[in-house]
Amino acid sequence: NAGVTQTPKFRVLKTGQSMTLLCAQDMNHEYMYWYRQDPGMGLRLIHYSVGEGTTAKGEVPDGYNVSRLKKQNFLLGLESAAPSQTSVYFCASSPHSGGLADTQYFGPGTRLTVL
Amino acid sequence: AQRVTQPEKLLSVFKGAPVELKCNYSYSGSPELFWYVQYSRQRLQLLLRHISRESIKGFTADLNKGETSFHLKKPFAQEEDSAMYYCALKWPGGNKLTFGTGTQLKVEL
Numbered sequence: 524n525a526g527v528t529q530t531p532k533f534r535v536l537k538t539g540q541s542m543t544l545l546c547a548q549d550m551n552h553e554y555m556y557w558y559r560q561d562p563g564m565g566l567r568l569i570h571y572s573v574g575e576g577t578t579a580k581g582e583v584p585d586g587y588n589v590s591r592l593k594k595q596n597f598l599l600g601l602e603s604a605a606p607s608q609t610s611v612y613f614c615a616s617s618p619h620s621g622g623l624a625d626t627q628y629f630g631p632g633t634r635l636t637v638l
Numbered sequence: 639a640q641r642v643t644q645p646e647k648l649l650s651v652f653k654g655a656p657v658e659l660k661c662n663y664s665y666s667g668s669p670e671l672f673w674y675v676q677y678s679r680q681r682l683q684l685l686l687r688h689i690s691r692e693s694i695k696g697f698t699a700d701l702n703k704g705e706t707s708f709h710l711k712k713p714f715a716q717e718e719d720s721a722m723y724y725c726a727l728k729w730p731g732g733n734k735l736t737f738g739t740g741t742q743l744k745v746e747l
Binding site (some may be wrong): 632 | 642644647674681682683684709724728732733734735736737738739740
């Protein structure tokens with residue numbers, strides 16, 4: 524049981540390049556999330572999904588797109604990378620909302636640098 | 639808009655000393671609050687939640703609605719407590735979280 528995995532671990536992009544970050548979970552969780560972590564800013568929610576085929580915007584969605592074609596995968600795309608998107612990206616998943624089943628389980632993170 | 643404030647970026651204490659990591663929130667409804675922790679080279683993970691009223695690894699946190707606070711406390715700090723701690727507030731009607739900016743706890747020998 525690997526939990527939440529993220530691919531790649533590190534990436535360096537040039538301004539204007541595109542890339543996709545992959546998040547996978549093997550816990551059969553309904554909810555998945557993408558956050559970015561910046562110094563002095565904490566974690567900020569980019570996009571999230573409440574189930575296969577659904578996505579929604581979080582606090583800082585501009586410049587990112589997401590897709591949840593399969594329940595276990597949540598992809599984060601950068602169509603035209605900008606230096607302001609240099610950050611550490613975390614994916615998380617949770618069983619569902621409510622009660623004690625809302626604990627979020629985090630991946631190890633992807634460190635992205637945009638030059 | 640809901641907000642979580644952790645006023646200290648870094649908190650340094652000696653081993654065996656009491657620890658208090660501060661968290662204040664702004665939210666008009668009935669809040670659900672959490673503490674997440676990230677140890678060095680490990681993933682961010684849930685430490686405790688206020689509705690469980692539990693003590694995890696010696697840490698407790700009490701919700702004070704009057705002061706809109708959810709401070710994390712431990713009577714005697716241990717070296718293994720050194721980590722980054724995040725306070726988080728759950729959005730209403732869903733499972734999204736608003737995180738504070740985090741406090742780095744350093745326990746010195």
